[in-house]
Amino acid sequence: MKTFTFVTLSYNHKEVIAEHLESIKKIVKKYGDGYAVNFILGDDASKDGTTKVVRGWIRENDFFDKVTILDNKENKGLVANYINSVSYVKEGDFKVLAGDDLYGDFDIFRLYEELDNDTLYVTPVTPYGKYAQLKWDNLESDYKLLMYMVKHGKGRSLMRIDDCIPAPGVFMKSSLILDKKALDYMSRFKFCDDYPLFYYLLEYKGVSLHVSGRSYIYYRIGSGMSTDNKSKIRSAYMDDVKKMRKIIGAKAYILPKYINPYRYYLKVMRSASIRDSSLYIEYMN
Numbered sequence: 001m002k003t004f005t006f007v008t009l010s011y012n013h014k015e016v017i018a019e020h021l022e023s024i025k026k027i028v029k030k031y032g033d034g035y036a037v038n039f040i041l042g043d044d045a046s047k048d049g050t051t052k053v054v055r056g057w058i059r060e061n062d063f064f065d066k067v068t069i070l071d072n073k074e075n076k077g078l079v080a081n082y083i084n085s086v087s088y089v090k091e092g093d094f095k096v097l098a099g100d101d102l103y104g105d106f107d108i109f110r111l112y113e114e115l116d117n118d119t120l121y122v123t124p125v126t127p128y129g130k131y132a133q134l135k136w137d138n139l140e141s142d143y144k145l146l147m148y149m150v151k152h153g154k155g156r157s158l159m160r161i162d163d164c165i166p167a168p169g170v171f172m173k174s175s176l177i178l179d180k181k182a183l184d185y186m187s188r189f190k191f192c193d194d195y196p197l198f199y200y201l202l203e204y205k206g207v208s209l210h211v212s213g214r215s216y217i218y219y220r221i222g223s224g225m226s227t228d229n230k231s232k233i234r235s236a237y238m239d240d241v242k243k244m245r246k247i248i249g250a251k252a253y254i255l256p257k258y259i260n261p262y263r264y265y266l267k268v269m270r271s272a273s274i275r276d277s278s279l280y281i282e283y284m285n
Contacts, residue, residue, distance in 0.1 A: 003092030042085030
């Protein structure tokens with residue numbers, strides 16, 4: 001029997017974690033026949049009783065083959081929590097998602113069966129929640145740019161300019177995430193996990209990018225550190241992003257904003273991606 005693991009990373013998600021778990025349940029019940037399905041919670045010292053909610057939900061919904069709850073006693077930061085949590089996956093593929101985001105209705109097991117070992121399969125995310133509309137245009141614009149650059153063979157070069165990959169919408173084989181050198185590269189940071197991981201895999205492992213027009217993940221806006229502008233952790237996260245940009249020499253940020261040719265280059269490419277109407281038909285599969 002094949003094994004698949006849902007890895008959930010949480011921090012003060014008491015009010016939304018049950019909805020996240022229900023989205024997993026729907027997928028497992030509908031598509032999980034023939035799979036041993038495990039669940040790992042990496043909770044980074046939540047102060048609101050998130051783990052208590054999860055334990056109660058698990059007792060009432062006893063369908064996972066194995067459950068591992070990692071209840072950190074002190075906040076490690078997202079990257080350390082991520083690395084520690086995935087280290088508990090012993091076999092099969094897995095998907096990592098924040099506890100405030102949701103899975104859509106899709107066959108995640110078949111999706112992973114069809115993934116190549118050397119590919120990042122990137123899908124758009126659907127923003128939801130109270131502040132979804134505020135981020136919709138930005139997310140859509142970034143993804144259109146990514147699709148356009150990948151279509152023209154410039155996806156790798158885009159990562160050297162700016163990161164337009166929506167992390168919750170990325171699917172990849174476990175061997176890529178568990179690559180020791182990739183994890184070591186991530187460990188330079190405390191809160192920024194996705195940008196370093198994707199950059200390392202593209203730049204040093206030579207993996208390819210495949211983009212799709214279909215959205216599988218609902219991305220909550222306003223509660224996580226990447227979208228909650230009032231969060232102190234958000235500020236620390238952005239410090240990590242700036243550190244990452246400096247390390248790789250991200251071209252859109254190493255020159256002053258108003259005389260930076262790469263900012264204008266991205267603007268031109270965004271306009272081109274909007275005009276390329278055939279792009280969306282091509283990537284809907």
